[in-house]
Amino acid sequence: xxxxxxxxxxxxxxxxxxxxxxxxxxxxxxxxxxxxxxxxxxxxxxxxxxxxxxxxxxxxxxxxxxxxxxxxxxxxxxxxxxxxxxxxxxxxxxxxxxxxxxxxxxxxxxxxxxxxxxxxxxxxxxxxxxxxxxxxxxxxxxxxxxxxxxxxxxxxxxxxxxxxxxxxxxxxxxxxxxxxxxxxxxxxxxxxxxxxxxxxxxxxxxxxxxxxxxxxxxxxxxxxxx
Amino acid sequence: xxxxxxxxxxxxxxxxxxxxxxxxxxxxxxxxxxxxxxxxxxxxxxxxxxxxxxxxxxxxxxxxxxxxxxxxxxxxxxxxxxxxxxxxxxxxxxxxxxxxxxxxxxxxxxxxxxxxxxxxxxxxxxxxxxxxxxxxxxxxxxxxxxxxxxxxxxxxxxxxxxxxxxxxxxxxxxxxxxxxxxxxxxxxxxxxxxxxxxxxxxxxxxxxxxxxxxxxxxxxxxxxxx
Numbered sequence: 001x002x003x004x005x006x007x008x009x010x011x012x013x014x015x016x017x018x019x020x021x022x023x024x025x026x027x028x029x030x031x032x033x034x035x036x037x038x039x040x041x042x043x044x045x046x047x048x049x050x051x052x053x054x055x056x057x058x059x060x061x062x063x064x065x066x067x068x069x070x071x072x073x074x075x076x077x078x079x080x081x082x083x084x085x086x087x088x089x090x091x092x093x094x095x096x097x098x099x100x101x102x103x104x105x106x107x108x109x110x111x112x113x114x115x116x117x118x119x120x121x122x123x124x125x126x127x128x129x130x131x132x133x134x135x136x137x138x139x140x141x142x143x144x145x146x147x148x149x150x151x152x153x154x155x156x157x158x159x160x161x162x163x164x165x166x167x168x169x170x171x172x173x174x175x176x177x178x179x180x181x182x183x184x185x186x187x188x189x190x191x192x193x194x195x196x197x198x199x200x201x202x203x204x205x206x207x208x209x210x211x212x213x214x215x216x217x218x219x220x221x222x223x224x225x226x
Numbered sequence: 227x228x229x230x231x232x233x234x235x236x237x238x239x240x241x242x243x244x245x246x247x248x249x250x251x252x253x254x255x256x257x258x259x260x261x262x263x264x265x266x267x268x269x270x271x272x273x274x275x276x277x278x279x280x281x282x283x284x285x286x287x288x289x290x291x292x293x294x295x296x297x298x299x300x301x302x303x304x305x306x307x308x309x310x311x312x313x314x315x316x317x318x319x320x321x322x323x324x325x326x327x328x329x330x331x332x333x334x335x336x337x338x339x340x341x342x343x344x345x346x347x348x349x350x351x352x353x354x355x356x357x358x359x360x361x362x363x364x365x366x367x368x369x370x371x372x373x374x375x376x377x378x379x380x381x382x383x384x385x386x387x388x389x390x391x392x393x394x395x396x397x398x399x400x401x402x403x404x405x406x407x408x409x410x411x412x413x414x415x416x417x418x419x420x421x422x423x424x425x426x427x428x429x430x431x432x433x434x435x436x437x438x439x440x441x442x443x444x445x446x447x448x449x450x451x452x
Contacts, residue, residue, distance in 0.1 A: 040267040041353045041382065042374025068354060068384075072377050095384065097323055097354035125381070126352055127267045128294060128323035147373040147396065148268025151298050155351070156267065158294075158321065170373070176402045178429065203404065 016133055019101035023108065023136030030113035033219045034121060036135055038159065039143035040152075041125030044169040046073040047202035048143060049120060052212040053080050059219045062116035064107055066124045068095035073122060085110045089124060098129035101136060118219030127156040131163075139218050141165040144188075146179050153187040160191045165198060167211055172201035242359055245327035249334065249362030256339035259445045260347065262361055264385065265369035266378075267351030270395040272299040273428035274369060275346060278438040279306050285445045288342035290333055292350045294321035299348060311336045315350060324355035327362060344445030353382040357389075365444050367391040370414075372405050379413040387418045393437055398427040 027034050039045050053061055062083040065074040074086040087107050089096035096103070104121065111119065121137065123130040131140075142163045144152060147170055153160040160166060166188055174181060188197060198214070200207035253260050265271050279287055288309040291300040300312040313333050315322035322329070330347065337345065347363065349356040357366075368389045370378060373396055379386040386392060392414055400407060414423055424440070426433035 040351070041378055042266060042371070067381055069382075070380050072380060095354055097352060124354065125266070126323060126354060128321055128350065128352060129355075145268070145373065147371065147399070152267055154296050154298060155293055156295075173373070173399065173402055176399055 016101045019105055020134040020136045023101055023105055026108055026113060027119070027136055030116075032113050032116055032119050033221060034119045034135075034137040034139075035215060035218055036121045036123060036130075036137040036140045037143070038123045038127075038130045038140065038163070039125060040127045040145070040148060043125070043143045043145040043148065044202045045122050045125075045143050046076055048167065048169060048200060048208065048211060049077060049122065050080065051202050051205055051208045052215055053077070053082065053120075055212065056082075057216065059216050060115060060117045061219070062111060062119050064104065064111065064119060064121045066099040066103070066122060068097075068124060083112065083116065097124055097126045098133055099123050099135060100133040104135040118215070120215070127152065127159045131156075131159040131161075138221070139164045141167065141214075143167045143169050144184075145170045146174055146177060146181065146184070150180055150183040150187060153184070153191045157191040160188055160195070163192070163195065165196045165211075165214055166192070168197060168199045169202055171199050171206065172204045242327045245331055246360040246362045249327055249331055252334055252339060253345070253362060256342075258339050258342055258345050259447060260345045260361075260363040260365075261441060261444055262347045262349060262356075262363040262366045263369070264349045264353075264356045264366065264389070265351060266353045266371070266374060269351070269369040269371040269374065270428045271348050271351070271369050272302055274393065274395060274426060274434065274437060275303060275348065276306065277428050277431055277434045278441055279303070279308065279346075281438065282308075283442065285442050286341060286343045287445070288337060288345045290330065290337065290345060290347045292325040292329070292348060294323075294350060309338065309342065323350055323352045324359055325349050325361060326359040330361040344441070346441070353378065353385045357382075357385040357387075364447070365390045367393065367440075369393045369395050370410075371396045372400055372403060372407065372410070376406055376409040376413060379410070379417045383417040386414055386421070389418070389421065391422045391424060391437075391440055392418070394423060394425045395428055397425050397432065398430045 065086045069090045071086040074084045077084045140163045291312045295316045297312040300310045303310045366389045
């Protein structure tokens with residue numbers, strides 16, 4: 001009996017990956033570097049971006065804001081006079097808990113990619129699902145607040161593992177917490193050995209320079225537009 | 227032409243609701259009251275439970291711990307000498323971001339319902355999806371940390387709306403934050419008018435008595451076992 005060997009192209013079966021590649025192609029066409037910024041709710045992503053992007057030099061930055069509902073963060077970032085597009089995920093009953101490649105794709109027409117060098121995607125506040133969906137980004141980064149406890153890398157390992165940079169934020173509160181910073185750093189390194197860790201206080205500005213430098217360096221490494 | 231009128235029984239089409247009802251029937255059979263406790267990662271659910279359940283009087287309490295991975299919280303609560311069952315959601319790529327009725331159902335055989343009066347389900351840390359899945363509970367409660375910012379009720383309205391009690395935790399840190407407690411309370415009331423709000427510090431113990439009283443009262447209202 002004749003048998004046909006079927007090669008299952010697993011990646012091609014994953015619609016999210018296919019769409020992420022299409023997004024990537026669009027970003028590359030206009031030389032846009034993309035950072036997917038993730039965290040638990042209230043870890044300080046928006047405040048960190050406000051601080052970091054206030055001094056962005058020549059880099060033309062745009063932001064895509066992912067939220068279940070509302071545009072509070074987009075309104076805050078618009079004050080920096082940068083293009084901000086709001087993406088709400090509450091089409092369903094309670095709202096999607098993450099951005100996926102298709103949602104990002106739906107926002108691309110509003111982004112005017114030819115006018116930006118660096119796109120920061122501020123994902124929905126959640127330590128689980130956002131890490132599971134590629135959206136076409138160059139780099140993933142996460143913000144982890146010291147108020148969340150030392151155990152989070154062990155409880156949400158994929159999020160910590162998938163990021164190139166882990167920003168440990170709210171370090172101005174360390175004196176007021178029963179918190180072992182060394183234990184957090186140990187736990188981060190246990191799930192993602194050697195990952196770059198930055199310590200910041202978006203509130204006081206401490207350490208924000210290093211985050212800004214990293215962010216803008218991603219922007220500079222972006223492919224040159226054709 | 228003869229037309230048959232078809233009544234779509236929407237609830238019956240939802241497998242989660244069907245299974246939640248089956249869970250409820252099992253809980254009722256043994257007179258077990260069930261609280262579904264939710265929050266963002268690191269809001270302090272486990273510390274609050276440690277404090278509250280240390281003094282539980284005659285009420286026989288059991289805990290079902292939902293985590294993507296690991297059993298850190300279950301290990302902590304086991305020290306209280308109460309039955310704790312760990313439910314990990316990491317069967318998939320990155321893990322499920324919530325407990326659903328079917329996951330809770332899978333844990334029921336390990337719970338020995340006849341030996342407890344009150345079951346506390348500590349859900350996965352996430353402000354979106356846990357609010358969307360009924361698991362057969364009597365009451366939903368959430369913990370919201372003041373470190374997360376005043377805007378969370380507006381950004382995650384379903385979570386705040388679906389709960390009977392909102393516990394505002396970490397109030398010992400208020401002096402060290404740029405945080406407007408009145409604005410948070412206003413925003414909570416805006417999405418869930420009249421909802422009961424408790425202010426606690428699981429770290430210092432302030433306000434924990436009121437949470438304990440609420441929790442144990444749910445336990446006492448549980449149906450009498452047949």
